Amino acid sequence: MAEQQGRVTLWGIEVFLAVAEEGAISAAAKRLGVSPSAISQQLTGLETALAAVLLDRSARPMRLTPAGAMFRRHAQTILNAEAEARADLAVADLSGLTTLRLGMIEDFDAEVTPSLLSALAGELKGCRFLLETGASHRLLDQLESRSLDIVVAADLDSDTADQGWREVHPLLAEPFLAITPKGRSHTDLPLIQYTARHVMGRQIAGHLARQNLRLAHRFELDSYHAILAMVAGGQGWTILTPLALHHAARFHGAIDVAPLPFEPLQRTLSLSAREGVLREMPRQIAGRLRGLIAAQIVAPAQAEWPWLGESLRVL
Numbered sequence: 001m002a003e004q005q006g007r008v009t010l011w012g013i014e015v016f017l018a019v020a021e022e023g024a025i026s027a028a029a030k031r032l033g034v035s036p037s038a039i040s041q042q043l044t045g046l047e048t049a050l051a052a053v054l055l056d057r058s059a060r061p062m063r064l065t066p067a068g069a070m071f072r073r074h075a076q077t078i079l080n081a082e083a084e085a086r087a088d089l090a091v092a093d094l095s096g097l098t099t100l101r102l103g104m105i106e107d108f109d110a111e112v113t114p115s116l117l118s119a120l121a122g123e124l125k126g127c128r129f130l131l132e133t134g135a136s137h138r139l140l141d142q143l144e145s146r147s148l149d150i151v152v153a154a155d156l157d158s159d160t161a162d163q164g165w166r167e168v169h170p171l172l173a174e175p176f177l178a179i180t181p182k183g184r185s186h187t188d189l190p191l192i193q194y195t196a197r198h199v200m201g202r203q204i205a206g207h208l209a210r211q212n213l214r215l216a217h218r219f220e221l222d223s224y225h226a227i228l229a230m231v232a233g234g235q236g237w238t239i240l241t242p243l244a245l246h247h248a249a250r251f252h253g254a255i256d257v258a259p260l261p262f263e264p265l266q267r268t269l270s271l272s273a274r275e276g277v278l279r280e281m282p283r284q285i286a287g288r289l290r291g292l293i294a295a296q297i298v299a300p301a302q303a304e305w306p307w308l309g310e311s312l313r314v315l
Contacts, residue, residue, distance in 0.1 A: 012046040023061025103139035103151035107243040169286035170315035192236040195222040
């Protein structure tokens with residue numbers, strides 16, 4: 001009797017795609033939160049079921065075989081269909097959703113993200129929530145690689161070149177501001193820079209370069225709290241946004257906030273999902289987020305700094 005062929009599973013396909021994208025079993029295991037042996041077992045089972053070798057395990061990084069490259073195209077289609085099927089089974093108010101993998105920038109950690117999750121948890125009694133926080137570019141990469149379902153992040157300069165693979169729902173526009181120690185001018189202080197390793201830091205650095213400004217600086221930090229603590233302590237001035245100020249509100253009494261002393265700069269934040277996969281869900285969640293942002297971010301900031309006007313607004 002011929003040996004019975006194994007079954008192709010959605011989990012096996014997801015594991016295969018993770019290894020194909022990461023180029024290593026260990027990296028795929030870390031991304032999926034399982035052991036390397038579990039990854040290897042799934043790959044072996046998938047190759048047995050398909051009667052084909054999909055990955056060249058001797059290469060570093062691991063490479064797809066011709067059969068693997070061909071199957072990868074089908075694998076993406078299969079997982080897209082599975083995600084769309086889950087969305088179709090969910091009712092319009094999301095009550096049928098069983099798992100939501102959400103990526104959020106850390107700017108919303110203090111109030112918006114907890115409020116959103118609490119509201120969704122009240123509606124989705126049987127849903128499991130998986131939250132990932134981090135830098136905008138990393139979250140968008142995870143959305144593209146299917147590690148996340150929905151992402152809230154700052155828009156990148158390259159967002160117009162996404163080849164239509166994702167839908168984008170704008171949420172917030174906010175200006176960059178000059179923040180100085182209380183009663184001090186920026187003219188006699190060095191700049192404390194937000195790190196250029198993140199999108200916002202690169203936006204600031206690029207804007208300064210376009211203005212032909214070479215400002216003296218000694219510090220480049222990736223923490224709003226650390227930057228604002230140093231500004232409050234008189235060590236320098238900085239360029240940040242109202243969201244950053246909201247994230248570290250305890251320093252407000254020791255700082256002054258003003259428009260940039262040169263050409264203005266702003267950024268936008270949006271909710272993104274893979275185009276058409278989750279149907280109306282991203283739009284519904286974006287609508288809920290706009291309400292939270294208006295109440296928890298925009299209204300308090302405009303009350304404290306009325307001159308912000310429409311430069312800080314929900315989109």
